[in-house]
Amino acid sequence: MKRVAVVGGGISGLTAAYRLRVLLGADAEILLFESGDTLGGKLRTVELAGRRYDVGAEAFLARRPEAKALVEEIGLGEALTHPTKARAKIHAGGSVTGLPPGTIMGVPASPDAVAGVLSDAGARAVAAEGTLPPVSLPEGDVPLGALLRERFGDELVDRLVDPLLGGVYAGGADGLGLRATMPGLANAVAAGAPTLTAAAASLMPASPSTAPVFGTLLGGLGGLVTRLTELARADVRLGMPVRSLTRHGEGWRLELGAAAPAHAPEDTPVDVDAVVLAVPAPAARRLLDQAAPEAAKAFGEIELASMAVVALALPPGTELPDSSGVLIGAGERRPDGKPFASKAFTFSARKWAHYADGPLLVRGSVGRFGEPGALHTGDDELVRVVREDLAELTGVTAEPIDTLVTRWGGGLPQYAVGHLDLIAGIERSVAEVPGLEIAGAALYGVGIPACIGTADAAAQRLAATGAGTR
Incomplete structure (x- = not known):
């Protein structure tokens, strides 16, 4: 050859x-x-307010070996860095709360794990999953959304699972397959877990891991x-x-x-x-x-989903929430009844220590499969509606010193x-x-x-x- x-x-x-x-x-x-x-x-690193900043993928899963091993193999190990201890939040049920631990992409390992995100009725539906007949999966794949809604009710899917999946695929549970997106959960059921809650619990580590979940490179x-x-x-x-x-x-x-x-x-x-x-x-x-x-x-x-990343550089000293970012469910609404244009924000200045000084860098993500919404607008309008969402969620209204819109047409396979x-x-x-x-x-x-x-x-x-x- x-x-x-x-x-x-x-x-x-x-x-x-x-x-x-x-x-x-x-x-x-x-x-x-x-x-x-x-x-x-x-993978696209740009200059934003004089800083090198990622406007495509911003990190990789460090608990999978391939990326970390390649980074070290090609001599970039010294540039490898991991997030701060800031935790993500979620806008669910009309309010912002901490993203609950103890789940597998939102599927709870125990009813208590998600109680703070759900209404009383939603929490009861999750608790009742343990009383349902054992899960039985066919050999082929099954619709993820239908299975989760049948076992847990709609609220868990709409408030927690969909926002998490949207950050990965720009699509919700109703359009995705169980085995294609959560193979560990399906394998746990095949190994004998009687419920999805038990399956998720079997995948949780026996003791909390100190190994970082995500990694990226200094300089992008x-x-x-x-x-x-x-x-x-x-x-x-x-x-x-x-x-x-x-x-x-x-x-x-x-x-x-x-x-x-x-x-x-x-x-x-x-x-x-x-x-x-x-x-x-x-x-x-x-x-x-x-x-x-x-x-x-x-x-x-x-099929493919499109999305856009709206990068904002806010003035130094701007007060950001003490979290790494916030996820937003598709059904969430602002007080005026209008849907949020954004599906997530990443507060890079909080998430990554190397962005702590200077302009505060923030990413807003827009676009869900089958719901292009604000993606049909021009760049200036996209920046405007993302800033509106940011103000509603955080109270931050500071005028950016630099902005950049990066569109990923058909960027995410479903x-x-x-x-x-x-x-x-x-x-x-x-x-x-x-x-x-x-x-x-x-x-x-x-x-x-x-x-x-x-x-x-x-x-x-x-x-x-x-x-x-x-």
């Missing part, structure tokens, strides 16, 4: 390119194609993008979408450009021995249409019922095609560690099998 193309310059594509360099050595030619004008995908996660790019030593082609992917002899031919070739040198087809596709589901569907049609069809069934079956079918289809691999957020998780894991595995398979055999 002499020449490999990686299509997609997000964290998955960059990890694949880096791992291929490690495995294939200095003589291999690695070409990295990115349709946009920058690398990093959902753009440092991870820069370092992977340096080490991959790939031939990077920015602003160069791959239009089609076809078999060419024992390798592959990539046609470049968004439209018909313009007979410019950069539009000349590129021939390679192997390909890693690390692109969103719509692009994967288009590129696999000839090479792996069954996989293409399955990718076409994955792990609906049947998602794991779709991915299994995609992997079977791709496995039949020599020299082709896939990676990315559409597969087994939207977080940074999951993306790194799929990319690393794809590179390992290519290096182990070679371009012409499987």
